[in-house]
Amino acid sequence: MKSAQIPPKLPILLRSIKKSLWIYLVLIPPFTLLMIFTLIPIAKSFLLSFQNWSFHSITWTGLENFFRLVNDPVFFKALQNTFIYTIVVVPVGIAIALALAELIRPQPPAVQTFFKSAFYLPAVVAAVVLVLVWRWIFNANNFGLLNYLLSLFNQGSVLWLQDSKHALASLIAMSLVGGQGGSVVFILAAMGGIPVHLYESARLDGSTRIKEFWFITLPLITPTLLYLSVMGTIGSFQLFTSIYLLTNGGPNYATTTSVFYIYKTGFQDFEFGYASIQAVVLFLIIMGFSALLFRTLSEDFEY
């Protein structure tokens, strides 16, 4: 027994590779698809950034797109709009979801399910559908719902979407109304995982609801809130549908977001090269946030 040598690692590895050969064969098609639809397009986006595409000719232009980008006020305006939108919608949205979840938490299960469903329902309806209804609500004429409500208070009509002072704020308000369903369900699931005896002992010590929320609930659901804020940020960076259907990026670029500008440059002006360098910048920003996601949640990430 003593003389039994530790078997060399390489043959074992080879044997297990041979044993799972069928797995590798089976994995070829899906990873080919991943290559074709993710890895190669990313590489190609980088390449396109150095090219000038017109319909039938491709020319290498070096850093021309890059210099155009850093001198393009619309690009920075789009980034700025995207940031403003994200910085308002993500925290305020999570705060609303948190308040709703805290209000739902003490209710009996049937009531919980009822409100969870009511809040989640808008999430299954196509964004296009909801945005078209909001177009009626925001209508600038006096037959828009919001302007009618204003007229009840003797206020004049507001150009919700056509005035560069209000347009972005209107879009932000639109996303906040009815956009919390998923977050509420997430937060309630996290709250349900908190052991009841923590609340019990706090209750015995004479705590209040507010104190329990602040010292028990909030610290214990922080990972969930972090997850929601990073995912929300990544989602907000890709805002497109409401811009495309309601404002078309205007007035005066007040609501042009990064993805909308990419769409406009690429698929309306057909400047694929210039659109690609914007996509690459957006990609790098989103990757940064994703790295953050992995870092903050790495303890919870189980393989």
Added chain:
Amino acid sequence: MSKVQTGNFSNSRRKAILYKYSQARASSKTVFAYLLLTIWGLLSLMPMYWMITISFMNVVTLLRMPPKLIPDPFTAMNYIRLLSGSLLLRWEFNSAVIAVTNTLISLFVSSFYGYIFAKKEFPGKKFLFWILICTLMVPFHVVAIPIFLMFRDFHMVNTYWGLIIPGIFSAYGVFLMRQVIKTLPTELVEAAKMDGCSELQIYARIILPLSKPGLAVLGIFTFVGNWNDFFWPLILLNDSKIYTLPVGLPTLQSQWTDYGLLMAGATLAALPTIVIFILFQRYFLQGITVGAIKG
């Protein structure tokens, strides 16, 4: 478990007692909570309410302010005009073909590869899984241009294929099914192997039946996601015969917006996902958290 438990009460029993206690102490607060929740709930559902109401109004009443909460006179005219004078049914059909096809493909592909990543051990597995997770993070908008150019070269613009092929292998779906299948006992797989089952038999006879709840979650999310998808169809399709609903709907408005017609179309577009949600509500509410990275 029993070590943690200090009293004789089960967790749910304690919750009930705690709940009663707080009820007695704060019934006025409960009323207040219900009030706030109801107000916000009504606000969230308001757009859908108006959508349905307006779709049954005639041109005259829908322009009148204040808007009537219930259509009077009640008319189905918008629906009749819509179905006879537009391609809406065609779009509904296109959307259904795409959503159903992608859902069926995703159910099989994701559960099969989910099984491999959940229960099989092979060198390089962690690395391959890591690549999978990384691709989850790539926003589609970033890769849309190269994929569009590629599809244009392969003449897949304005085809169903262009909407189906990118969704065949969904990293999200594989990840979700892996999370579900991982919770199944490995002994079952080993026992089946002892009895001489092939890998395919294990997958079809043991893994698939046991992961039904996970498949339900994946199925409804894939269906709803595909049904509602906007950006990619908008880029790929420019022939109105092949439009999906979200792409077709906004084209319904003519010079001056005909809200009655538009809302009738919106209602028909929203109906399938709303029905699915009501039927499978339980899966939706449980499933949202399954797909989270932290699982």
